Amino acid sequence: MHVVLIAAARFPLAEPFAGGLESLTWHLCRGLRARGVAVTVFAGHGSDPALGARELTTRPLALSSAARQDVSMAPEAWLAEHHAYLQLMLELQARDDVDVIHNNSLHHLPVAMAGAATAPMVTTLHTPPTPWLEPAVSIADDPRSRYVAVSQHTRRAWSHVADAEVVLNGVDVERWSEGPGGDALAWVGRLVPEKAPHLAIDIARAAGRRVRLAGPVGDREYVETMVLPRLGPDAEYVGHLDTSGLRSLVGHSAATLVTPVWDEPYGLVAAESLACGTPVVAFDRGGLPEVLTEQVGRVVAADDVAAAGAAVDEAVRLSRASCRRHAVRTCSVERMVEEYLRVYGSMSTLRGAA
Incomplete structure (x- = not known):
């Protein structure tokens, strides 16, 4: 063929x-x-x-x-x-x-x-x-x-x-391999308004956890206005990482936050996170609910920062092994x-x- x-x-x-x-x-x-x-x-x-x-x-x-x-x-x-x-x-x-x-x-x-x-x-x-x-x-x-x-x-x-x-x-479940987890949360994606990384910072603070953000700056004005002022000891922007760096970041995190304010056609970041064994807290947008189940993450109402913050405590207690198995079975x-x-x-x- x-x-x-x-x-x-x-x-x-x-x-x-x-x-x-x-x-x-x-x-x-x-x-x-x-x-x-x-x-x-x-x-x-x-x-x-x-x-x-x-x-x-x-x-x-x-x-x-x-x-x-x-x-x-x-x-x-x-x-x-x-x-x-x-x-x-x-x-x-x-x-x-x-x-x-x-x-x-x-x-x-x-x-x-x-x-x-x-x-x-x-x-x-x-x-x-x-x-x-x-x-x-x-x-x-x-x-x-x-x-x-x-x-x-x-x-x-x-x-x-x-x-x-x-x-x-x-996603390549061999490259996105299972990590040990950690205490901080992760957010990965282009830093643009529709991905809303500023809401990830707000969610992490509501949950009382640190968050690390990674990705290319797609809208500098938005980042300077909405993201940079929110950074501090509990919120760090670590730059635009390659796949190896992203795998390490996500694999060493307690959970990944996925915070779009538009309807994501699929939810690639969520699938990559699950392949690393890291559970996900996501807004109910687009195709994201199709990637996640109750065993591997939490889906909350779109744009609801308080609900997402409360869901973090539940998500971090989910089985990392179950997250990995779900990714291998359905997201590979x-x-x-x-x-x-x-x-x-x-x-x-x-x-x-x-």
Whole structure:
């Protein structure tokens, strides 16, 4: 079997990952190859050299002076991304050596042009509906296209335009190995308003525990206004860590706080925490309740700092071994890869022009 994986053009497939989309595509490529599947990857600049990815780029984007004088011209970066996907889909239209195209991008063109390719396409829905992708899914009536959502929550969000099945994201449970635990709490993610790390600090103080925060600063104004003033002896920002550093941080923590103020499509941080044996306290947002059970964490009402603070005492008493077993059974890359192979197999009869 030969699978083409299409990633997003804006971020590389490299650690530390920009998000769940990049993590899924990187792990899926490696997992498929480990099972003897031939994989070609198209991805953004700076991707992991070990993947051998072909860069999503133009050849180059050549605009005449006349075209540049058009006052309605879209930003050049947008045009470059658009034409990179156009070039890719035109190439796939002419290839007969591909069995399945797996689209993990958030761009509308792969979906819109799927019917022109010889190989059938499955698109993973990683996000809530977007104004670019939603109409493409609605309009592109290709009987050879399939859709997969990363959670039941995400499936429901797209159900008005797509009949998707669910394959939960996976984490590498070998790399995210069980840790000894500790006294402090952990928070991991991009420091942006929708992830609300400032609420994690408030929750930790309500619970009477220290908290350590790790992740890239995605919104400096928000961090300077809402996060930095809250730091102190009981709340520390430890920086943007690699996977090894994050594993050590989470594995040496009593519990992980997951505090989104938007609906997370899945809940990758929660899955990684459980793989380390560390229980989770999370807001009831998006797909997070699908990752957690009463045996491995606590889910409280969205944005309820007091309830989350009270739940910490319950969570830290949960069995770390149970958290680890739950992650291995339901959150592993191996489980994810096997489920995608099943999806690919169900599409084997769809090859050929529509």
